[in-house]
Amino acid sequence: MNAIEVPPTWKQLQINQMAGTIVVIGQTDSGKSTFVRWLISQLCQYHERVGWLDADVGQSTLGVPTTMNLAVISEPPAQLPRPDATFFVGATSPRGHMLPTVVGVHKLQRRARQLGAGAIVVDTTGLVAREQGGGVLKHWKIALLEPTTVVAIQRHGELVHILTPLVRNPSLKVHILPIARGVNRKTVEQRMKRRREQFRRYFSQAAPLTIEYNRLPVYDLEQAGQRHLLALEDRHGFTIALGIITAMTTREMIVFTPARDAAQVARLRVGSLRLNPETGREMR
Ligand SMILES: Nc1ncnc2c1ncn2[C@@H]1O[C@H](COP(=O)(O)OP(=O)(O)OP(=O)(O)O)[C@@H](O)[C@H]1O
Numbered sequence: 053m054n055a056i057e058v059p060p061t062w063k064q065l066q067i068n069q070m071a072g073t074i075v076v077i078g079q080t081d082s083g084k085s086t087f088v089r090w091l092i093s094q095l096c097q098y099h100e101r102v103g104w105l106d107a108d109v110g111q112s113t114l115g116v117p118t119t120m121n122l123a124v125i126s127e128p129p130a131q132l133p134r135p136d137a138t139f140f141v142g143a144t145s146p147r148g149h150m151l152p153t154v155v156g157v158h159k160l161q162r163r164a165r166q167l168g169a170g171a172i173v174v175d176t177t178g179l180v181a182r183e184q185g186g187g188v189l190k191h192w193k194i195a196l197l198e199p200t201t202v203v204a205i206q207r208h209g210e211l212v213h214i215l216t217p218l219v220r221n222p223s224l225k226v227h228i229l230p231i232a233r234g235v236n237r238k239t240v241e242q243r244m245k246r247r248r249e250q251f252r253r254y255f256s257q258a259a260p261l262t263i264e265y266n267r268l269p270v271y272d273l274e275q276a277g278q279r280h281l282l283a284l285e286d287r288h289g290f291t292i293a294l295g296i297i298t299a300m301t302t303r304e305m306i307v308f309t310p311a312r313d314a315a316q317v318a319r320l321r322v323g324s325l326r327l328n329p330e331t332g333r334e335m336r
């Protein structure tokens with residue numbers, strides 16, 4: 053992990069009293085993921101297990117874009133941990149995909165509790181603008197997750213519409229932090245490049261796998277086509293692996309995937325993104 057600047061406002065947080073679910077919100081490039089990583093390391097002093105719930109489907113830390121990931125850890129991670137559970141949302145933004153976003157984050161929270169996490173820190177997407185549904189998304193996510201604590205990293209008042217009802221809720225602690233000085237902003241191109249690299253790396257170990265899909269529940273089959281990204285899911289709805297459809301008949305599809313065995317696949321879920329399997333480039 054690179055050296056990070058720990059502002060005095062972070063040190064003033066009473067982390068020894070934090071437990072349950074802690075949701076971190078902020079615009080893109082507000083330093084959410086860096087803060088989350090630091091907070092998780094600190095929480096490891098007070099809890100035997102800590103859940104790192106990366107719910108950012110665009111700029112994912114623990115997994116690939118389009119997915120949300122959970123890692124339950126027991127000591128400060130020197131390297132990025134492997135996820136214990138993955139949920140496929142199917143797109144790189146929650147816009148137009150609000151339901152899988154809130155369902156997935158809740159399923160991962162439940163899994164974190166089952167795995168014994170005493171504190172669960174949720175990193176979120178930078179979608180906060182009211183006119184884009186950011187307020188609705190954060191409010192309903194909070195209603196579902198019932199966090200004890202919300203940490204809001206704010207630049208210039210962009211979170212006020214989200215925070216106004218939250219700060220009046222006596223059963224919620226809300227900490228509003230300024231942006232750390234060390235934060236770097238990324239351009240749209242840098243974000244796309246990062247996603248492309250993550251996909252390319254993920255599919256670098258992939259090979260064609262034939263799946264007889266006519267025996268399986270397939271969700272959003274009507275949008276399935278060449279080069280569509282899809283998830284191979286287990287019976288709990290968590291992702292075994294992602295794949296890219298390379299050929300399809302009415303009975304079977306050939307999927308380019310790192311998974312080697314279709315036997316464990318209980319269902320398929322087709323995403324809205326199309327990808328070039330060699331380059332990881334998103335196709336329109
Ligand atoms: N406290 C800090 N000290 C040093 N560098 C930081 C700090 N916070 C953030 N950065 C740097 O700023 C950049 C953006 O930070 P980060 O990825 O944490 O923000 P984010 O809000 O999660 O962004 P995104 O919208 O992409 O999810 C990163 O390169 C990170 O290393």
Ligand SMILES: [Mg+2]
Pocket residue numbers: 084085086108111175
């Ligand atoms: Mg982030």
